[in-house]
Amino acid sequence: MTPTGTTQKPPQTLDEWAELLRVQEMPIFSNTAHNIYAALDDRNKGAIELATVILQDPNLTAKLLKVGSSPYYNPSKQKMSTVSRAIVVLGAEVIRELTLACSFFEAMLSSTNKDRANREIALALHAAVQAKALALSMGDTSPEEVFIAALLHNIGHIAFWCSGNPQSKKVHELIEKSGLNNREAEKKVLGFTLQDLGKKLSKSWCLSGLIEEAIAKPDSAEKRVQMVQLGHQICAALKSGKDSEAMQACLAKIAAFSGLSPETLKAKIDKNTLEAVHIARQFGANDASKFISTEAIIAKFEEAEEEKADKKQLQFQILQDISSHISGQIDLNGLFEMVLEGIHRGVEMDRTLFMLLSPDKQTLNEKFSLGWHKVALDQKIRIYNSEPSANLLFHALQQQEGVWLFPQQHHELYTPQIRQHIGEYECFVFPVYAEKKTVGLIYCDHSVHGLPLTREDFIAAKHFAKQAHIGLTLYCMKNH
Known part of the structure; x- marks a missing residue:
């Protein structure tokens, strides 16, 4: 309700949807992400200033220290009981990855549309882990940046589908019942695509650099943008099955891109899938982890952990x-x-x-x-x-x-x-x-x-x- 008691007008245009999602649905990104990026981008600011920004959010602080202590981020198991120590141990780039990922999960896990939210979390995280592993394999100077760009690549889809706004629920139903493919349905019902929404949101949340580039120019020939795209393409191909034609085509494409053999890539992709399951659980997204992999593979993962x-x-x-x-x-x-x-x-x-x-x-x-x-x-x-x-x-x-x-x-x-x-x-x-x-x-x-x-x-x-x-x-x- 507006202050005058009248019903708030439902969002109609791309700008109205972007503003609704930015202000009402996921305000955590507006504040935390922007402040962290500002602290990291200012070369005059050190670990103390960055720690101060993070410590303003107690939930984020607790989650960051918990996940930062996991083997994926801290394989040497160095003790980290303070944020400033975590910054020293893990480095500013890893902290950037972790804080944005923690903010992302906090916003997603509070969604009212649980099933869809879990599917979106699963896809985003799985693609991010695959893209980061590819970046590491190719000697990329900042694989953490590739991780975040892949995690937030579908931010328009994520923000929209996980919105609890009554108007968005109606649109969800119209899109799902239309029988059209996603892009066509989005365009018909909303007048714009969710990719367009992602571009708007990335600008309003000041998500610059590779994140913005990968969202704005998904077909770019730039190597790092392609890493982000390939992370998502791996997940799409896996849906068709590990031995499907789609997966074989995907492996051939990545092999040509990276110089790695298809056999090596298959082993890496399997390992990354299990890694994504583990990280989802570290972030508290247990339900989402089931959409990343089957129970049989999760059982295999638990044996590997032993x-x-x-x-x-x-x-x-x-x-x-x-x-x-x-x-x-x-x-x-x-x-x-x-x-x-x-x-x-x-x-x-x-x-x-x-x-x-x-x-x-x-x-x-x-x-x-x-x-x-x-x-x-x-x-x-x-x-x-x-x-x-x-x-x-x-x-x-x-x-x-x-x-x-x-x-x-x-x-x-x-x-x-x-x-x-x-x-x-x-x-x-x-x-x-x-x-x-x-x-x-x-x-x-x-x-x-x-x-x-x-x-x-x-x-x-x-x-x-x-x-x-x-x-x-x-x-x-x-x-x-």
């Missing part, structure tokens, strides 16, 4: 053994054997290799290896820094924190020497150093079973490589 717990336990035990070893008399051979076993068994790598750098820094010589199929046991890998451009391993030696490399993105690093002795596989490589001097490196991959590497794998392997650095440093200090 296996993951066993893997974590093994990692913990090996790390304890390493800590005990480096607290006493350090045997360097024993230290590196334990570190290599931790990565090989604890992180479940197919092949793991530790190489020492020669005094002239021109040759890498194998010291220990696990999982390599060799003709003779005493056969050792040796890589020279003799090619016109840096190869995979000598390139990695220059990167202090370790690298995650892909044949399709870093093709020039897979030189003839690397292809001959190691092959062309997605891999992690960590330089090993002591007292600021590089002494060698650790290489690992999933070359045998072809499973996709994950961010959690990278962080766990990096943690073991760090133990080698700590042990070496202590050894040098004790023996000076």
Whole structure:
């Protein structure tokens, strides 16, 4: 009712619908999203200012700390009991992803149209996880931005279908009974499409950058817009079935786009689907998770979670053994054997290799290896820094924190020497150093079973490589 007691006029035009949804239905986006974006975009503002914005919303604060502690966002399980600590641990970009996702879920889960809301949540989240995984696979500099752009890509559909406004309910019924396809029905009943509504809302909520670009220009040839679109296309193809023609066509399209093989993509898509189920549950969207995947796949996911717990336990035990070893008399051979076993068994790598750098820094010589199929046991890998451009391993030696490399993105690093002795596989490589001097490196991959590497794998392997650095440093200090 208006202040004068007359019935408020139902929305008729695109502008009226956008204003209704912006002000009455999802005001949380108007305030929280805008303030967070402003804080993040202002380079003069730091973690304290961003934390202040988030802390103004107690529900958002609680949800952010809960979800931010989940393995998907915090695989190293660092303790985060404050927002400012979460910003330090996760980084501003991940916080942007989380806060907008939390705001999105809070608005959606309060919807009166529960069934439709759950379907929209399921699609948005599933597409976001698939798009982000594709961005990570292709070495994108800000996969979190791709996640948010995919999550909010159908924001017009989401805001409209989840609206509790009586007028919108009537329109829902007219569209569903029209027998037309969605776009035609929307145009006939509303006079505009829900994609048009999304464009309006993204502007009024100040959702700029990739979010706005992907909504405004869905057919753009820009690589990152295509990642967003492909996230949604994967979900659409999966509805037809994993072995359907639609899915095969989708896989072929993504393979051509990314350089990944269809077999690798299938494994990644399955894993991402399960990941989306888990994240939906973390956000409290249990009902929506059922629209992402079947009960059978969810059961399979829960079994995988149990296996993951066993893997974590093994990692913990090996790390304890390493800590005990480096607290006493350090045997360097024993230290590196334990570190290599931790990565090989604890992180479940197919092949793991530790190489020492020669005094002239021109040759890498194998010291220990696990999982390599060799003709003779005493056969050792040796890589020279003799090619016109840096190869995979000598390139990695220059990167202090370790690298995650892909044949399709870093093709020039897979030189003839690397292809001959190691092959062309997605891999992690960590330089090993002591007292600021590089002494060698650790290489690992999933070359045998072809499973996709994950961010959690990278962080766990990096943690073991760090133990080698700590042990070496202590050894040098004790023996000076």
